[in-house]
Amino acid sequence: MGRRGRIRFATVWLGGCSGCHMSFLDLDERLVELAGKAELVYGPFMDVKEFPQKVDVTLVEGAVANRANLSMAEKVRERSRIVVSLGDCAITGNVTSMRNHLPVADVLATFLNDGEGGVPAMDYDAVPELLPRALPLHQVIPVEGFIPGCPPDPDRIWAAIGCLLRGEPVHLESDMLTFG
Numbered sequence: 001m002g003r004r005g006r007i008r009f010a011t012v013w014l015g016g017c018s019g020c021h022m023s024f025l026d027l028d029e030r031l032v033e034l035a036g037k038a039e040l041v042y043g044p045f046m047d048v049k050e051f052p053q054k055v056d057v058t059l060v061e062g063a064v065a066n067r068a069n070l071s072m073a074e075k076v077r078e079r080s081r082i083v084v085s086l087g088d089c090a091i092t093g094n095v096t097s098m099r100n101h102l103p104v105a106d107v108l109a110t111f112l113n114d115g116e117g118g119v120p121a122m123d124y125d126a127v128p129e130l131l132p133r134a135l136p137l138h139q140v141i142p143v144e145g146f147i148p149g150c151p152p153d154p155d156r157i158w159a160a161i162g163c164l165l166r167g168e169p170v171h172l173e174s175d176m177l178t179f180g
Ligand code: SF4
Pocket: 015, 016, 017, 018, 019, 020, 061, 062, 086, 087, 088, 089, 090, 094, 095, 096, 149, 150, 151, 152
């Protein structure tokens, strides 16, 4: 538990487009209610460099696509009581895994040009080493729940957070699982 009895809450951005986090921000005024019950201790909205210890609930956006994602996923699992996959990239690989049928060398050659055509070459060493395949989070670490959607609707995120705040397993009613 965090300060004033609030749960310690984190969000993590792995191999995703940040759309799931944008949808989280679309909770709008419900973020104020959430702040009364949860203390945000890590996430892309904060300037905290190291994932902290003793986190109660962590929502993870994105697939595990590179070595940095893999190491972060393992750290999140080690330091979080409950881990929930947020969005289809974390749950199935989705968009991030579309490159899986290509060899990594071909992916890099396509997206990191070699300086031809007047475009500066990128520093390969500055890019985290890609895994051979982008993986759903639960294939790398155990998770306690899933919030589907691309991105998940804010109402669906809020329904799942409600379960987590009540200490219940993530359970979404069927109308929360209908894809629009
Ligand atoms: S699930 Fe959709 S919105 Fe979320 S990171 Fe993947 S592509 Fe982006």
